[in-house]
Amino acid sequence: MHQLTEFSFSKRFPELPLISAALAEEHPDFVPLSFGFPAKESFLIPLLSEAAVSALQTQGLESLQYTGGTGPKKVNEWIKKRSELRSIQSENENILVTSGSMQAIDLATRTLADPGDHVWIEAPSFFGAIRQFSLAEVELTSFPIDEDGLRVDLVEQALIEAKVKGKPMPKMFYVMPNYHNPTGVNLSLARRKKLAELAYEYNFYVLEDDAYVELSFSGGFVPSIYSFGPERVIYISTFSKIIAPGIRMGWAIAGEQVINKMRMLKSDGSTSVFVQEIVSQFLAKIDFEQHVQYLTSIYRARKDAMVRSIHEYFGNEVSYQMPEGGFFLWLTFPAEVDTSEFMEKSLKNGVGYLDGKHFYLQNDELNHIRLSFTFCDEEQIRRGIQRIAESYNDYKNNREVLEEAL
Ligand SMILES: Cc1ncc(COP(=O)(O)O)c(C=O)c1O
Structure with a gap:
């Protein structure tokens, strides 16, 4: 003993x-x-089973290797095409597939901010993200939302005040523009544009978490914040709400330099190339x-x-x-x-x-x-x-x- x-x-x-x-x-x-x-x-489940069997039968040797077969490329193609609907133009260099969008939140935060740096968020905000920010040891400040989402006017006031008084400026603003968790509220078009403008003017990044974008009851889309500020926005989304959370697959879209840095922080080698094979075959089988x-x-x-x-x-x-x-x-x-x-x-x-x-x-x-x-x-x-x-x-x-x- x-x-x-x-x-x-x-x-x-x-x-x-x-x-x-x-x-x-x-x-x-x-x-x-x-x-x-x-x-x-x-x-x-029947279609996922078919996709899993077919992934092994048609791409078995390749998809079980470290580098994977054609699955990752096809998943990227799907993300690229789907993102165009939100007015997002991207190439392979702009996309990183992650283990759920939770990992994208972690990678984005640690890419942009050192411990002690300032991250601004909405109030209320997703507690899973708040947890990631705490683990990244950043300082948090929150801003209220109303029926049109984040009060971007208050954010602007705070930025002006911080600049004038020499207070710390944010490195990142975390925001959920569509069907916000927990309130379900959407960020208005005018506020999306304004937030992107502020990101350029005050030199911070917006982390745009779009986990629920597909689940619109009216079928309508408002352009993403990314579309108004591709050099200062990291856009993230996930297959969790449209295929299944258990597959643990999400993605980030950003400038090439940011994506490369996020990839360097990824400690899991890569997101499962085998699961990407299954996802790509599943997406090819369904009418999305x-x-x-x-x-x-x-x-x-x-x-x-x-x-x-x-x-x-x-x-x-x-x-x-x-x-x-x-x-x-x-x-x-x-x-x-x-x-x-x-x-x-x-x-x-x-x-x-x-x-x-x-x-x-x-x-x-x-x-x-x-x-x-x-x-x-x-x-x-x-x-x-x-x-x-x-x-x-x-x-x-x-x-x-x-x-x-x-
Ligand atoms: C707003 C938001 N972002 C991200 C996530 C994380 O999703 P996942 O890591 O499964 O992609 C969730 C899950 O509930 C969420 O509500």
């Missing part, structure tokens, strides 16, 4: 909050509205437009079911902006409500949601919850919303009793 002395690990790991809603209580029919997971119906329509028809119906249930069980007690695509609905309660206070009760009642404070740097906005409408079916969604409403009403009644007693 060896005697174990406590080990002192690297100091790199920041204190990060435990997001308790992810810990489902044991409940016979728990409804997880917390998870940003795609619908199981979105995984085209039809596939997107199939996905959005499922998600639109589930979003509608969620909205109906919110009206049925909450009436006018809560507010939200109607999602026009993506995965999430951001529910706002009256200002005095702390949504984490009826979380435990909700979990016991058999429903999970994410309390909104986790999406803010200071955990200081307490009256929101993020609901995902993609993973659960319509009946589960109805039951889930009913259970949240029951837990909320209990919390509210208890608070009123308490206030009366005081």
Whole structure:
């Protein structure tokens, strides 16, 4: 038996909050509205199986080698063509395929910023990205969003002030322009243009995270920020929401110098060339437009079911902006409500949601919850919303009793 002395690990790991809603209580029919997971119906397993078998049969020796066969080139071709729809022109030198877009966030951050450098983000913002920024040891500042997305006017004011007062300027601005996580809001065209202009004027990069762009309920697209500032924007997206997150494949598009630097920071050699072979064969087999329509028809119906249930069980007690695509609905309660206070009760009642404070740097906005409408079916969604409403009403009644007693 060896005697174990406590080990002192690297100091790199920041204190990060435990997001308790992810810990489902044991409940016979728990409804997880917390998870940003795609619908199981979105995984085209027979076609993926065919693509996997065919990848081995037709490109086996090549795709199992370090360098891969024709898959990576074909995936690049697909990305190039699809990106043209967002007014993005790219060549192979501008594209890096990554292990999920999460890796692209990490590589972009460490390419642009040293520890202690400043990165600006939206409030609220995606906590997965906030985690990457913390690990990269950068300083974060956040800016509010409204119904047209990021308040770019406030960003401009802050840039002017920082310049005048000699305060640190940002190296990067992280923004989700389409179906923002967690609010579902879109950034207006005018603000996209303005943000790109500011990036040139104040010499920072925009990290444009476009994870949900394909999942539009109207089928419409607004040009990317990248299209207004290709020398100062890194555009990233992912196959997670359109094929499956388990394949762990995303991409970045940027200037050649930036892409080369990001590639140098990649510690995994390369993103699986074998999986790229499967993805390229899968994409060749499907009618992608039809596939997107199939996905959005499922998600639109589930979003509608969620909205109906919110009206049925909450009436006018809560507010939200109607999602026009993506995965999430951001529910706002009256200002005095702390949504984490009826979380435990909700979990016991058999429903999970994410309390909104986790999406803010200071955990200081307490009256929101993020609901995902993609993973659960319509009946589960109805039951889930009913259970949240029951837990909320209990919390509210208890608070009123308490206030009366005081
Ligand atoms: C806005 C956003 N960006 C990036 C990701 C990461 O996706 P992946 O690493 O699976 O591509 C997610 C996942 O939830 C997300 O919501």
